Each structure stands twice: as C-alpha cells, then as structure tokens.
Amino acid sequence: MARLAHDAARTQNGGVASDGRVEAATLARLLGEWARSGTALPHALAGSIGELLTVGVLADRAVLPSQRALAAALGVSRGTVTEAYEILRANEQLLTRRGAGSELRRPRPLTGTSSPSDGRLAxxxxxxxxxxxxxxxxxxxLPLVHDAIARLDLGAELGTDGYHPAGLPRLRAAIAAQHTADGLPSEPAQILVTNGSQQAVWLLAHTIVDPGDEVVVEEPTYRGALEAFRSGGATLLAVPVRDDGLDLDLLDRHLTRHRPRLVYCQPAAHNPTGTTLSPLARRELADVLGGHGVLTVEDTSSADLVLDGLGTRTALAHLLPADRTLSVGTTSKLLWGGLRIGWLRGDPALIARLTEAKKAIDLGAAVIDQLLAADLLSHTAxxxxxxxxxxxxxxxxxxxxxxxxxxxxxxxxxxxxxxxxxxxxxxxxxxxxxxxxxxxxxxxxxxxxxxxxxxxxxxxxxxxxxxxxxxxxxxxxxxx
The missing domain is CATH 3.90.1150.10 (Aspartate Aminotransferase, domain 1)
Structure with missing residues (x-):
C-alpha cells in the first residue's frame, strides 16, 4: 500500500511527476504505433517523440525516461533508444545535463493551444x-440495430431545426423510463444526452472538477475516465478493486482525509476486471459514500452486460441522496459502438448546469442516432x-x-x-x-x-x- 501511495503521488499529472519527469509507461502509450514501416527504429522513435513535442503533448522541458527504462517499456534494445536520443539532440530537441537527465527543448514557440492527453485511448x-x-x-x-434503421421515420422532426442541447425529448423520456423500469425512478428533466459515455465523463471532468481537485477512482479502472480526469487537471486517488469490490477501508480513509470532489466507480460489469458487486457489497459501498456526502459518479456503461444470470443491478444512485449522485449510461456497449449516444442522469439543477457546459462543445447529438436509440431502448430486455x-x-x-x-x-x-x-x-x-x-x-x-x-x-x-x-x-x- 505504501508503494501504491508513492507511485500515485509521482503520477498525479498524467504520468508526469512533479519534477517534470515522464514515466516510461506513459511515453510508451503516447507513442502509439511509432515503429514505421521502412524506417529504422531509432529514426522512427526520435521522429515520434519529436512530433509529440511539436504538437504540445509533451511539454517543453519535460524530462524523458532513462534509456534503460524506455527500452524495457518499448521492447527494444537500449542501443535503439540511445541512438534516438542522439538524433533528438542533433535536432536541438533534447538537452542532456549531468544529474538532470534528458530534457526536451522546443526549438520555436507553438501557435494556438493544445489539449494534452496521456495516450490511454491510443x-x-x-x-x-x-x-x-x-x-x-x-x-x-446487434441485428436489432439494423431493424431499427429499416423502420426509421424522421416524421415531424424534419420540421424543427434539429438542435436539442439536452437531448431529443423523446429520447430523454425513453432513457428516464428505462431507468425507472430498472428500479431507479427518473424523469426526463434528470437526463442529459451526450455523444457517447466518453463525452459524458469528459463533461464531468471539465465542469464539476476544477484543476487541482482530488478525484477518487478505482484501481484499475476505465482508461477513458483516467484520460478525461487527467486532462481536466484532477489529482487522482486510487482505491484497489478486489474480487468482492472496492477496498472500503481505504475508500473511507481517502474520504475522511482528503474530501475529494467526487468518486468515480463502476459497481456492475467493471471495466476492465468484469467484477460485479453483490447486493450486500453494493449496500456497504453506498453506506460509506453516503456517510461522507461525497458526489458519486456511477458509470453504468457496461451494466447491461452482466453475465451471472442475476439480471441488471439496481443503480447505486437508488441508495444515495438524489443530489449527490450522477449516473453515466450509453447505448454503445449494449447495442453498437457506432451508435454514439450516451447520457448523464442526475439532479435537474446539476443536469441544467452540465447542459450549459455542453453547449460550448455542440448543440446536441445527431438526431438520427437519437431517434434510433429511442426506438431501441424499448427493446432493451x-x-x-x-x-x-x-x-x-x-x-x-x-x-x-x-x-x-x-x-x-x-x-x-x-x-x-x-x-x-x-x-x-x-x-x-x-x-x-x-x-x-x-x-x-x-x-x-x-x-x-x-x-x-x-x-x-x-x-x-x-x-x-x-x-x-x-x-x-x-x-x-x-x-x-
């Protein structure tokens, strides 16, 4: 546990320690498919690191991992990394100082701004x-999607401008009805339709969370959530996921000592472990969360995919104060990834605030996708x-x-x-x-x-x- 806390402290900013050092594992993710066909590995590696520096994903004066550590992370020889670093130095993109490591240098200033990513969604x-x-x-x-496309009818919607920032009313009602059928009474005013669940999490990370805020996440957890919270400037507090769910003792200590902005969790069909909490474990988790009054974000994106024969679980939000919970949902896992419809369910006042934030990104999800989703939700079972x-x-x-x-x-x-x-x-x-x-x-x-x-x-x-x-x-x- 001491090692966990130490490593967590060193990677509070997207795998970059407070002294500017980039973790080897983080750089490996950022590089993605760096080994280019027909290009010698050292030149391909140097070129890819240089591109990350140029576009602003790697910061000026960031300190690269040691040659040995990066070679191990990339599965190449140390000589390949040594030569790549030499190429970067020759291009005046890297400065090596005794005792300080290899520090990136941007030859000329960037124009515009960029949105850094830690590469988890590569x-x-x-x-x-x-x-x-x-x-x-x-x-x-699923074949159901093909059937829904065949019977799609835009109808009266063509007579409107097609802009629905909070979501098509018909779809919001269908999502609320599905939540109600699953044991969580809901109204359309509690629903905000998003472009997939990833946008829903991103909205939370950039609206509810301020830079420097602490956010509790599971360890391990959905990689898209980690990227979203990192990009929003959050400091992450990790709680291990065991076979029977979260380490509740550590969660309780985090909530007592840190007062984080929110807790992000996946009680059903957890990504990536597949863990699904029992009713007792769910109640115990709710007791800890409710006892501290912390805002809880329950990601139910994979909750439709439980396999144990016990059926869909009642949302954790059913056990918590209505104004201290947000639920993330999506059609992408159950129906099809190409149907980019997600949503947030929460207190109407908070949903209204998130809707205003979403208007800065788009004026609503595609109407055709929303009509398809509204139809398909009636076939959820x-x-x-x-x-x-x-x-x-x-x-x-x-x-x-x-x-x-x-x-x-x-x-x-x-x-x-x-x-x-x-x-x-x-x-x-x-x-x-x-x-x-x-x-x-x-x-x-x-x-x-x-x-x-x-x-x-x-x-x-x-x-x-x-x-x-x-x-x-x-x-x-x-x-x-």
Missing part, C-alpha cells in the same frame, strides 16, 4: 486493416438477453483456447463486460510493443491504472471470433 485512433486488433472491448452491432447468450458462448470458447495455448496466464472469470483481466506474469508493455510491430494490437494493464501499475496484466476482449484470437496467439508465438 487504440481508438485507427489501425492497419491487416492488424489483429485485440485492444478494444467494443462490440459489433431482448438486447440484454441476446448479448448475454452471445458473450457467454464466446467467453467459454476464449477461456478454453487460452488455457490450452497460455497455461501460465491467470484471470478471474468475469461476472460481466466484454474482456478478461489477465495476469500474464510478464511485462505487458514490452509484450504489446513487440506484438504491435508484428501486427497484433493489445491493451496493456498500465493503461487502466492511475499510476501505471498492473505491468503484468492485459485486458483481452473475449468476444472476437476464435480465429482472430488464434491468429494473434500464433503471431505472438513467432515472436519467441
């Missing part, structure tokens, strides 16, 4: 179609059952293949979600970098950590066809 930037992509847990669309049957079948097949092909890997059987949280027993950052250069895309554990932990873990989706997993394992085997 797997969503598009890939070579020949790559075997096992980096994302996003599901293909059917969609949940279809997903459960499909995911369980794929889960059992994927586990069989992994037990045969990777007997040294271990993982808890997930109670929900789309991925396995696998302890491989080896450095997965280096594994992912080697795999990338051979056409396999993996999501290494540090991307899901507030302090670049879980270096031996992978989040591996279990829904892809068996042939895709086998091909990926075959390619990894050829790496030696």
């Amino acid at each position: 797997s969503f930037t598009g890939h070579d179609s020949s790559a075997v992509d096992l980096s994302s847990g996003a599901l293909p669309g 059917r969609a949940r059952e279809q997903r459960r049957v499909m995911l369980l079948d794929h889960l059992h097949r994927t586990e069989e293949i992994l037990r045969r092909r990777r007997p040294g890997w271990t993982w808890p059987s997930p109670a929900g979600g789309t991925g396995l949280w696998i302890d491989t027993g080896e450095d997965t950052l280096a594994m992912a970098e080697r795999a990338r250069r051979h056409g396999v895309l993996l999501a290494a554990g540090p991307a899901f950590s507030a302090f670049n932990g879980f270096g031996h873990h992978l989040r591996l989706p279990f829904w892809p066809p068996a042939a895709r997993l086998i091909e990926a394992l075959d390619r990894l085997d050829r790496l030696g």
Whole structure:
C-alpha cells in the first residue's frame, strides 16, 4: 500500500511527476504505433517523440525516461533508444545535463493551444486493416440495430431545426423510463444526452472538477475516465478493486482525509476486471459514500452486460441522496459502438448546469442516432438477453483456447463486460510493443491504472471470433 501511495503521488499529472519527469509507461502509450514501416527504429522513435513535442503533448522541458527504462517499456534494445536520443539532440530537441537527465527543448514557440492527453485511448485512433486488433472491448452491432434503421421515420422532426442541447425529448423520456423500469425512478428533466459515455465523463471532468481537485477512482479502472480526469487537471486517488469490490477501508480513509470532489466507480460489469458487486457489497459501498456526502459518479456503461444470470443491478444512485449522485449510461456497449449516444442522469439543477457546459462543445447529438436509440431502448430486455447468450458462448470458447495455448496466464472469470483481466506474469508493455510491430494490437494493464501499475496484466476482449484470437496467439508465438 505504501508503494501504491508513492507511485500515485509521482503520477498525479498524467504520468508526469512533479519534477517534470515522464514515466516510461506513459511515453510508451503516447507513442502509439511509432515503429514505421521502412524506417529504422531509432529514426522512427526520435521522429515520434519529436512530433509529440511539436504538437504540445509533451511539454517543453519535460524530462524523458532513462534509456534503460524506455527500452524495457518499448521492447527494444537500449542501443535503439540511445541512438534516438542522439538524433533528438542533433535536432536541438533534447538537452542532456549531468544529474538532470534528458530534457526536451522546443526549438520555436507553438501557435494556438493544445489539449494534452496521456495516450490511454491510443487504440481508438485507427489501425492497419491487416492488424489483429485485440485492444478494444467494443462490440459489433446487434441485428436489432439494423431493424431499427429499416423502420426509421424522421416524421415531424424534419420540421424543427434539429438542435436539442439536452437531448431529443423523446429520447430523454425513453432513457428516464428505462431507468425507472430498472428500479431507479427518473424523469426526463434528470437526463442529459451526450455523444457517447466518453463525452459524458469528459463533461464531468471539465465542469464539476476544477484543476487541482482530488478525484477518487478505482484501481484499475476505465482508461477513458483516467484520460478525461487527467486532462481536466484532477489529482487522482486510487482505491484497489478486489474480487468482492472496492477496498472500503481505504475508500473511507481517502474520504475522511482528503474530501475529494467526487468518486468515480463502476459497481456492475467493471471495466476492465468484469467484477460485479453483490447486493450486500453494493449496500456497504453506498453506506460509506453516503456517510461522507461525497458526489458519486456511477458509470453504468457496461451494466447491461452482466453475465451471472442475476439480471441488471439496481443503480447505486437508488441508495444515495438524489443530489449527490450522477449516473453515466450509453447505448454503445449494449447495442453498437457506432451508435454514439450516451447520457448523464442526475439532479435537474446539476443536469441544467452540465447542459450549459455542453453547449460550448455542440448543440446536441445527431438526431438520427437519437431517434434510433429511442426506438431501441424499448427493446432493451431482448438486447440484454441476446448479448448475454452471445458473450457467454464466446467467453467459454476464449477461456478454453487460452488455457490450452497460455497455461501460465491467470484471470478471474468475469461476472460481466466484454474482456478478461489477465495476469500474464510478464511485462505487458514490452509484450504489446513487440506484438504491435508484428501486427497484433493489445491493451496493456498500465493503461487502466492511475499510476501505471498492473505491468503484468492485459485486458483481452473475449468476444472476437476464435480465429482472430488464434491468429494473434500464433503471431505472438513467432515472436519467441
């Protein structure tokens, strides 16, 4: 636990310590697919670091990791990193001082501004179609989506301007009705429609949270939330996720000592571990949160994907004061990632404030997507059952293949979600970098950590066809 606190303190600003040093794991994520075909590795590495500096993702005077640490994180020789650093020095983009490390230098000032990212969402930037992509847990669309498109009727909506900053009234009513059916009485005024759940979390991180505010997150947690809170300037306090849920003793201490701005959690189908809280554990978590009066953000994005046969869980918000809870939801996990409809559910006054903030970004989600979502929400029970049957079948097949092909890997059987949280027993950052250069895309554990932990873990989706997993394992085997 002391190590956790130490590492967390050193990575409060997107993997950059207070002395400006960039963690090797953070830089590895930021570099993404840096190894360019036909380009020698040192030149490709130097060019990619230089690009991060030029566009403002890496700050002027940021201190790069040691050559040894970066080589280990990227799965290359130390000589490759040494040569890359020499190229940067020759380009006057790097200054090495004895005792101070290798410090980046921007040759000329930037024009405009940029929005730094710590690279946790690098797997969503598009890939070579020949790559075997096992980096994302996003599901293909259900046939229900095709059916809804076929019966789409814009009707009277074409007679309006199409701008609905808080969301199409019909959709807000449908979302409220679904929450009510799931045990959380809701009204349309409590709903703000967003462009996916990622925008919902981003809104919270940039509206509710001020730079320097402390935010409690699970360890590990959804990588998009980490990126959103980091970009908003939050300081993260991590609470480990165990097999039975959050470490409530540590959570209670954090809430007592720090008074954080909010707590972000995923009680059902947790991403990436697949943990789903029992009713008792859910009540115990609510007791701790309610006892401190902290604003709680419950991300239910994957809650439709519970697999244990006990059905959809009643929202944590049902157990907490109405004005101290916000729920994040989405159609993307259950129905299709291409249907970019998410939402926030909360106190009407807070929803009104968030709506005003959202107007600065857009004037509403696409009307066609919203009409489709409103239609499809009436088929939620059917969609949940279809997903459960499909995911369980794929889960059992994927586990069989992994037990045969990777007997040294271990993982808890997930109670929900789309991925396995696998302890491989080896450095997965280096594994992912080697795999990338051979056409396999993996999501290494540090991307899901507030302090670049879980270096031996992978989040591996279990829904892809068996042939895709086998091909990926075959390619990894050829790496030696």
